[in-house]
Amino acid sequence: MSDFRLATRCARIKSSAIRQILKVTAAPDIISFAGGLPAPELFPLEDIGRAAEATLHEDGAAAMQYGPTEGYLPLREWVCAHLAATVKLQASPDCVLITQGSQQGLDLVAKVLLDPGDRVLVETPSYVGALQAFGSYEAELVGIPSDENGMRAEELRRILESSAPKPKFLYLIPNFHNPTGTSLSAARRKEIVDLAAAHGVPVVEDDPYEQMRYSGEALSALGALPGAPDRLYLGTASKILCPGLRIAWLVVPDRRGMGFQPMFVVNHGLEAHATFGFARKISLRARAAGLGSPWKSRMAVLAGQGKQSCPIQMMMPPQAGKRDLQERAARWRHSVWRRWLQPTYSARSRGGRPSSF
Numbered sequence: 001m002s003d004f005r006l007a008t009r010c011a012r013i014k015s016s017a018i019r020q021i022l023k024v025t026a027a028p029d030i031i032s033f034a035g036g037l038p039a040p041e042l043f044p045l046e047d048i049g050r051a052a053e054a055t056l057h058e059d060g061a062a063a064m065q066y067g068p069t070e071g072y073l074p075l076r077e078w079v080c081a082h083l084a085a086t087v088k089l090q091a092s093p094d095c096v097l098i099t100q101g102s103q104q105g106l107d108l109v110a111k112v113l114l115d116p117g118d119r120v121l122v123e124t125p126s127y128v129g130a131l132q133a134f135g136s137y138e139a140e141l142v143g144i145p146s147d148e149n150g151m152r153a154e155e156l157r158r159i160l161e162s163s164a165p166k167p168k169f170l171y172l173i174p175n176f177h178n179p180t181g182t183s184l185s186a187a188r189r190k191e192i193v194d195l196a197a198a199h200g201v202p203v204v205e206d207d208p209y210e211q212m213r214y215s216g217e218a219l220s221a222l223g224a225l226p227g228a229p230d231r232l233y234l235g236t237a238s239k240i241l242c243p244g245l246r247i248a249w250l251v252v253p254d255r256r257g258m259g260f261q262p263m264f265v266v267n268h269g270l271e272a273h274a275t276f277g278f279a280r281k282i283s284l285r286a287r288a289a290g291l292g293s294p295w296k297s298r299m300a301v302l303a304g305q306g307k308q309s310c311p312i313q314m315m316m317p318p319q320a321g322k323r324d325l326q327e328r329a330a331r332w333r334h335s336v337w338r339r340w341l342q343p344t345y346s347a348r349s350r351g352g353r354p355s356s357f
């Protein structure tokens with residue numbers, strides 16, 4: 001027994017699902033699809049090393065000193081140009097915070113916005129790390145069912161028109177969703193934005209996977225659509241550089257006005273300088289384009305495996321029934337969502353093992 005007594009809100013947190021997932025992935029003989037882990041053999045280690053060395057050589061003292069709380073300015077400027085070119089989101093560097101991964105960004109969002117009992121609308125299923133961050137600030141999570149095109153607008157309408165208290169925000173993963181792999185169609189984006197704006201509910205858009213697109217055109221961020229309500233946007237370098245850098249960006253409508261300013265949490269040092277150095281030399285879009293081919297062929301192998309040898313059926317979305325795996329795989333990018341046809345272990349015997357991967 002410890003003399004420390006946990007805050008009441010922590011009593012709600014039973015264990016970290018992410019920790020459970022990462023524990024399994026540490027075993028060398030396991031390829032886990034439970035988390036969004038990039039393939040380590042594709043990490044650009046030499047280029048990152050060169051960028052870090054150049055930083056130390058050219059700008060070492062500044063990179064190692066305390067810095068502005070919002071993060072390294074050249075990287076924030078680069079983020080703005082990157083978002084304008086990819087998801088058509090216009091933002092000024094003043095409204096960009098560099099965080100230690102999007103996970104910290106999600107925690108910051110929850111810390112700044114949520115009071116106990118506040119309602120947050122989320123897709124069902126949704127990213128476990130976000131659910132945990134919102135839950136740890138004692139939010140009430142309200143699930144909105146999704147289908148092949150993402151969150152179902154008529155279900156969102158039903159919740160928004162109910163007499164329950166107005167939700168604090170709507171949390172969405174618009175592209176290549178974790179865990180389902182689906183993307184919100186252009187029509188759905190418009191419907192959702194219109195509904196959220198009509199009800200004055202801001203949108204928190206978590207977009208770590210857009211850069212992993214290897215076919216088709218990028219769709220505009222929800223926050224970039226005409227008539228969009230206030231929005232927060234999260235992006236990360238984790239998926240196409242490497243998660244170990246812990247570099248991500250949180251774009252807020254007005255940093256000062258939203259209470260983010262006093263938060264001393266940002267990432268401005270060696271990792272931020274090196275990421276900027278990397279992104280300036282080898283644009284992240286060029287890197288993503290180079291990764292498209294290995295991603296595509298791996299997906300084909302995985303889809304084939306699922307067809308031939310797994311004792312389970314890959315299904316997405318669960319409501320859509322069985323369809324040809326290959327055809328579906330062609331539309332997916334990163335996440336694979338599987339449902340056990342016959343439960344292999346019961347909820348009680350699961351022992352922390354995820355039921356989807």
Ligand SMILES: Cc1ncc(COP(=O)(O)O)c(C=O)c1O
Binds near residue numbers: 104173206236238243
């Ligand atoms: C939807 C989603 N948001 C956020 C994160 C966290 O990413 P980061 O490594 O930037 O903390 C992940 C990681 O898998 C994710 O899937």
